[in-house]
Amino acid sequence: MNAPAVTRTATELLNDKLILEKPLSDTSGQRRKRGLVLNPSAAHCLGLLIGPTEIEGCIVDCAYRTVVRKQLEGAFDAMKPRQVVQAAVSFVNRLRAQAPGDNKRCLGLAAVAPGLTDIAGRRCLACSTMPHLVGVQLADMLEKNLNLPVFLTTGSQAHLRAVERLDINAPANNMLFVFYSQGIGASLKMQGAYIRGKDNLAGEIGHMPVTDEPIPCGCGGTGCLEALASKAALARLARQAVREFAGSSLAALSEIKGDDVLKAAADGDRLGVRLTRDAFAHLARAVAGIAVCMAPDHIVFSHSISAAGDEMFQWLCAEIRSRLSGQLRDGLSISVSTINSHISSMGAAFMGLDLAM
Template sequence: MLSGMHEHDGPLTRLRRSHEQTVLELLRKHGPLSRAELGARSGLSRTTLHDIVAGLGSSGAVVASTPHVEVRKRGRPVEKLSLNPAAGEAVGIDFARRAVHVAAVNFAHEVIGSESEAHSADLSWPERVDIAQRLLATLATGASENPGDGGRRERPGTVHLDALSAIGVGVVGPITDPGSENAHAQGIDGLPDLLRKRFGVPVLLDNNTRLAALAEAVWGAAADSSDVLYLRLSHGVGGGLVVGGALHRGRYGLSGEFGHVTVDPAGRPCECGGNGCLETRASLDAVLFRYREAGGRADGFAGFLDAAAAGEPSALGVLERVGHDVGGVLAAVCHAVGPGVIVVGGELAETGPALLEPVERALRQQLMPLARHHVDVRRATLGEAGSALGAIALVLHESPLLSHYPQPVSEENA
């Protein structure tokens, strides 16, 4: 990080450096801010702040910009200050069950690009890291070739891999200690070290669904709420909680395991050891199983999405029943934590109102009357890049949502 240079190290110089670090940290955490916003957050006087910002601007650490003409309001445009985009970059990687997603932002909080590639569920960790490295290299070179079957991209800029300061990583399942039995069972106990050796920078590791919750609460559908329940309906079912304006991890990293709330004690066995968990009824495989039991003939999940969009009765009937199951679980969790916003994401959410309307009906029916009109159900907005963006948030610590969050796993204790 660039900073003003001083010839002496007296009390005034140390005080100035402290003020500089305060301003730099605020811009690192919150992205572009006006001078008024910086003053309110830092507590510095207008004169002191003007002097500090001028010095940081001269050194190249901070740059100023105004909104584009089309987004300006009436009156003089408000200048925003941000860290120099060239000061560094952060990368997030989401190792989902059957795909790798990567995203990158610079220190001005500008998204440089994102990439995704699908793979088989049994792919080894070194092979998954190879995919991540290749996707990041694609962002770095700005290559424009077809990403291939199962690949998606959004690339407004080019990543400079030699400017990385850290990598945030999301993985499936509870994250406690990389040396724990849980980590060994997941096969991730060597992952942070593998990534550190590949990229040569610190690695921060956490549950990918919880990181998606963080991203939606920072940049996405729930950015206006301090109490958020996020549910992802994908190959697995999980979620995350933002409680009182802070991301909640739980004592053993088990917060947000909504997929293992029991819906039917006599239901199908779940991989967790229980029976009738929500995951056995609302994961993608479970939905396809229920759809075929109902006589549906579409092949694969993409075919199911097409059938639902076309209004096929068997597909809509399954979504109605899945929505009822999901809404019941959400109601139970709402009674425990009282969120203001529920965000539903994952591939199943692509069915839109066909799923979300039954979810809302069941939720309203099962919530206490007093709570029914205080919970807003929304569809996730960040798509498959959400967990990778949440991993970047973990690196940047750009939000007060992480102010009381336990220190994530890093390569120092890997």
């Protein structure tokens, strides 16, 4: 951007009161220099995530501070598309009502839709958890009912924005974010560019084959990382193995979940440690393989992986580093995100602000 364009943009933002002039004290000469700062109370942007069992949202002010977070649980995967939209609209209206008294101007809504997203077409292309939303013009329906500009994005892109803002505190040049939950996904940024790939499919590492064993995956394939290393996989494997480990803390549970296995590993439970290490070994191979291709400065895992405890996470880090050359290891940061909730909606709101500003 050249100097005239910068001046023109700054003037527009000043006129809209999205930024303010601030005197600078560390200056000399007759003409006092002035700096530009974001005006937190000028306006806000909304972030929204629509999922099969929850809708989450937040309000982010013009200084990129999250001022309100909300969540609504429900069986949205069992609702018709119009009912899902109505629930989302009602939720957003309640969210907007909680905006600070001096900040009622809304710049728009940035929404993360479930599954594979057609950003240009403003709709879902594919979604295994909410198949009834496939082809539905979600953004248009939300825009019509809310009377707000609506921007549709993907979860992977939203995650990157949130991690950059809240964990790294700076735009990352080369970063890999690994989302670890019932499924496994990744977000990539290379040479300052957010990587989406064909049809926004970049980062679907959960469906990377990691074994020749015919272990079925929800995608229809076999031997996928997600089928061996996700929380859902840990729960399945624990239920199969728990009878052989009568002394395990997991044996006392009527229903075993993935988080239970991770917690058991953190507590030193023999079965929990064995299953988690096996899963993390597969995860390390997959992550190291991606790191070899993209040479990241940062690898960040979602907060949920911290349930396994620091010792197990350090074991995972060591496994990843052992598969990288010295040059790739040098200066590489591997960490767990501090964001323990609303990562999708906050990241979406940050993206919305970037567009509006």
